[in-house]
Amino acid sequence: MGRTLVCSIFLPYTINFHLDELEDKGHENHPASSSYEISRNRRNSIRIDNALSHLAISQKESSQATPAPLTPAFSPQHENTSDYFNLSSFKRGGGTKTPKTPKTPNIGTASPLPSSGRSSPVYTQPRSRAGSPPPFAKRDDRFGAPGLGTKQKLLQKRRDSLKKDVALFDSARWTVERGIIGNSGLFHAVDAAVRDKKLVNNVWVGLLGMPTETLSKKTKDAISAALLVKHQSLAVYTSDSDFEGHYNHYCRKILWPSLHYQHNEIFSFFHEESNWDAYVRVNQAFADKVVESYHPGDTVWVNDYHLLLVPEMVRKKMPNVAIGLFIHVSFPSSEVFRCFARRNELLRGMLGANLIGFQTEEYKRHFLQSCSRVIYAEATFDRILLEDRYIDVYSHPVSADPEAVQAYLDNEETIDTINLLKKRYENLNIFVGCDKMDPIRGIREKLLAFEQFLYDNPSYQKNTILLQTATMTEDARKYGVEVSEIVTRINSTFGDFSIDHLPVTFLSSDLTYPQYLALLSIADAFIVSSLREGMSLTCHEFILSQKEKKSLLIVSEFIGCAAFFRKGAFIVNPWSFLEMSQAMREALELDDSSKIKRYELCLNVINSHTASTWAAEFENKLRKSWSSQQKHDLSHIPRFTLNFVGSRYANAKKRLLFLNFDGQAVSWEGRHEFVDFHYGYMINILTRMVNDPKNIVYICSCLDRDELETFFVNIPGMGLIAENGCYVKPHTASEDNLQTWIRLFKKEQMAWRESMHDIIEYYSERTPGSALIDHGYAMEFNYVKVENRDSGLRNAVELCSSVNETGHACKAIPMEGHVLVEPKDISKSTAADYTLKKILHEPSDLDLVLVAGNNRTDEGTFIWANRLPVFSFTVSMRVENTEARSYTDGIPSFLNVLNSLCD
Structure with a gap:
């Protein structure tokens, strides 16, 4: 490999x-x-001026700090991370803290392990x-x-x-x-x-x-x-x-x-x-x-x-x-x-x-x-x-690595930090959020929702806090100022100096990975309010960090993991502050049994779908897709020639053939008019094929029953499949089947026609030169005569999308110059399957099936034949991507091979 x-x-x-x-x-x-410069994952941070913050460092103290060499790390005015995670520097109940002098950063050393965290x-x-x-x-x-x-x-x-x-x-x-x-x-x-x-x-x-x-x-x-x-x-x-x-x-x-x-x-x-x-x-x-x-x-x-x-x-x-x-x-x-x-x-x-x-x-x-x-x-x-x-x-969503996260949770530094934070926030309800300072992450919306929660629930104003980390991005300084103003307003409105309580603690410094996991571990709920996001693996890490408390997620519906955790998390609209406020309250007040049930649903999803399995599955699926596509590539599939098929065809005792010659071989300017010179040649060959007792031949077509019978009336013993599989005329009469047309659909399977007529008519009216053609079994949007080709093609594509994405009982098939809308559960392949099982009763001596076609409607029949236990030849008469396992350069080349097989 x-x-x-x-x-x-x-x-x-x-x-x-x-x-x-x-x-x-x-x-x-x-x-x-x-x-040269010092390169960091997050070079900048933001100052959050907050006069009420019990974690504030005075300007005098900050200025006395020993400067770091080269480009020093930025310490936010309102919070020093090293102090924040130092229990001795904090004393709840009116105590003060003495900030430490920031340490001089050291040059990093090589390590075979992944980076240990956010810092x-x-x-x-x-x-x-x-x-x-x-x-x-x-x-x-x-x-x-x-x-x-x-x-x-x-x-x-x-x-x-x-x-x-x-x-x-x-x-x-x-x-x-x-x-x-x-x-x-x-x-x-x-x-x-x-x-x-x-x-x-x-x-x-x-x-x-x-x-x-x-x-x-x-x-x-x-x-x-x-x-x-x-x-x-x-x-x-x-x-x-x-x-x-x-x-x-x-x-x-x-x-x-x-x-x-x-x-x-x-x-x-x-x-x-x-x-x-x-x-x-x-x-x-x-x-x-x-x-x-x-x-x-x-x-x-x-x-x-x-x-x-x-x-x-x-x-x-x-x-x-x-x-x-x-x-x-x-x-x-x-x-x-x-x-x-x-x-x-x-x-x-x-x-x-x-x-x-x-x-x-x-x-x-x-x-x-x-x-x-x-x-x-x-x-x-x-x-x-x-x-x-x-x-x-x-x-296939990416996931977290439970084994690696658990290794960090068992780390001594993580355990010590968890114990520190538990003591610091004892008897408090804790919401946690970890984001980048980016408008897309929805920090503003989260803070406004938390403000709404405090207004709506006075009983939680003195015993509930939001711990929010937000690493700064280079282009978000204006947004950071707006966030700072909201933090200041919330703390000014709901803070209480008498008990040294501030509802919002905002950390804008980088955290180490143990510190980050510790914050997740102590949370009573984790809030992710991104306005859009691919997956957000912080949600996975939160679930893996909550094996003790089993707290729950509050997740924006616009994040990829909302679908991932839909059965266990609270899924909210981040633009609705009332909805988020209600979710916050419910997360705190949910009974233990319901909380455990929801948590375990989230945990089971992660354990059954890990980062390791995601990477392996993508690799495996890529190799399978490539292998399958190579088989369908015309440069890799064989040409249908006499040498390719001759010996297998000659040795077969019973053969079943489904052939489609629509378009190039039979053309008409009006009803029953032939204008293509291949017709007589084709009729001669088909007559000889049908007269061979080893052969059972069916013509598959989009034509209606009358036209199809007219074209092949001179070939007795020829089976016919009309209107793309809606009707079958058996090749010969039997006790079970008279040689008359058999309808293969139920009336309710055509209930889509009335609504679809209005849709196609709408696209036809907005595309001058186009036409709506009703074939009975199907409807056609034809734009061959449209002067503005791009306009016709654009509307054809939109029509296909409208039909195929709405769940109608029909499907739209784009073809050259037109779109065919036909029943979803009726096709040439279903008619071929009916012929084999119901008309022929799967004869034991059948040992070769040949399916040949020249347009997109034949692809389903190719797939059907390729899966048969009987040896099958599938032949595409058009030079483009196909499910067929062989090809010819058009109908004339295919007819030449059939002619040689008859000799």
């Missing part, structure tokens, strides 16, 4: 440069502001050179207009300084560290699958999570070699300016908000196109690395919205490789997705994959609708059908 190349925007590893060692040796060094180690790494002139530029290069000599000198000075930085990092010792940014849910899931031996031989592909343009080729090569040999990782390198445009602008300010229904109209208008090129270049760098490193038998697993173009880019270079794509964030409705200026390119990039996975059925459905309505691709319930291949689409 080959490797799995797991592509994620960041590797699970990064690099730490030990510049302090150079300084000890007397090496010329540069201050952090000009040459990040400190690494020394290069400063981004986005927007800086390249160090290898010639001295006489011109920057700006002539005559700007001062500017030229400044640029040259910067260039010289950057050259020194290259030499500085070249000479520094470096170590590989566990990464502090990236998709931690993915990292832990793959690690768990590897630990459980469900995933073997995987190789990570990603960026290092730091600026790399300052590094020389020699340093990059050495880092790449160490990562590949010791950590099974392939490092991708891009320019700092490309990464800035890709990640910080296109991903974070265009894709991320819109995927979560927060479209940034102003930023998109001015910056979407300007940053698109950077997004493309970074995706191309990933694709090039995959192609360069690919070994036969490898599979490629691409993750998340940062790399949506990679599947198509890899497919262009390697058409037969197995490619999977999993989207970890939410996917919006087609009406939101079509707001992207590059919507077509994004979707076609994704469709380079063999398998596309989403967190929920809702996100999957939105993607299928977007493909159908934006690029007019044919979409079924779980598949996108392209001209030459298809893509499987499914939903």
